Amino acid sequence: APKIIGLTGGIGSGKTSVARFIEECGFPVYYSDDRAKDIVNENEDLKARIKKLLGNAAYDTNGLYDRKYVAEKVFNDKDLLEGLNEIIHPAIRSDFEEWVKVQKKYLIFKETALLFELKLNRECYKSVLVTAEDNIRMKRVMDRDGKTYREVQAIMEKQMPEKDKIKLADCIIYNNTNLEDLKEHTEKVIFDIE
Numbered sequence: 801a802p803k804i805i806g807l808t809g810g811i812g813s814g815k816t817s818v819a820r821f822i823e824e825c826g827f828p829v830y831y832s833d834d835r836a837k838d839i840v841n842e843n844e845d846l847k848a849r850i851k852k853l854l855g856n857a858a859y860d861t862n863g864l865y866d867r868k869y870v871a872e873k874v875f876n877d878k879d880l881l882e883g884l885n886e887i888i889h890p891a892i893r894s895d896f897e898e899w900v901k902v903q904k905k906y907l908i909f910k911e912t913a914l915l916f917e918l919k920l921n922r923e924c925y926k927s928v929l930v931t932a933e934d935n936i937r938m939k940r941v942m943d944r945d946g947k948t949y950r951e952v953q954a955i956m957e958k959q960m961p962e963k964d965k966i967k968l969a970d971c972i973i974y975n976n977t978n979l980e981d982l983k984e985h986t987e988k989v990i991f992d993i994e
């Protein structure tokens with residue numbers, strides 16, 4: 801069986817950039833958050849359960865998941881968010897398990913924002929954390945998404961603090977400089993995993 805490496809980082813840390821570099825090195829990456837976006841449209845049973853929880857408006861007139869509506873609905877409602885997670889997380893888990901079965905490399909990577917929060921690191925051989933200073937992450941996300949300072953801050957405040965993630969991670973990639981450095985650090989870390 802291949803070794804599964806969990807890859808995580810807070811908003812704007814650069815985990816997706818790292819994941820791309822890993823793919824360039826020839827190792828497969830499962831993008832949990834991306835897959836979650838597809839799964840809510842693919843699986844009819846899931847769709848029905850989400851509508852039951854959040855209302856029919858969770859899907860637009862074309863039958864597509866309305867991300868903005870759902871995000872607004874669950875953002876400040878802990879119970880609804882939990883209910884949604886109880887529907888989506890097991891679906892991602894089984895989708896990931898199917899993906900693992902068809903991989904041929906000895907090292908495979910699972911990118912997920914919630915690696916430590918969901919204790920998914922326990923199911924990985926090693927965990928890799930991408931991290932950067934808060935102000936740098938803030939600027940990257942504001943530039944990338946056109947979000948305001950307050951909007952990004954609200955998201956950051958809901959995530960596990962970097963210092964806690966640093967304690968839990970097996971390997972840490974600091975991403976405070978440029979993408980060239982990031983690529984170099986990434987290669988060093990993945991080829992050092994044994």
Ligand code: ATP
Nearest residue numbers: 810811812813814815816817940944977978979982
């Ligand atoms: P999110 O959780 O919000 O999806 P992420 O951790 O996946 O974020 P990326 O999307 O990889 O982060 O990076 C956030 C933004 O910052 C992107 O626009 C990316 O191109 C840019 N970026 C990442 N690292 C660097 C860097 N070292 N130098 C310059 N720009 C960077």
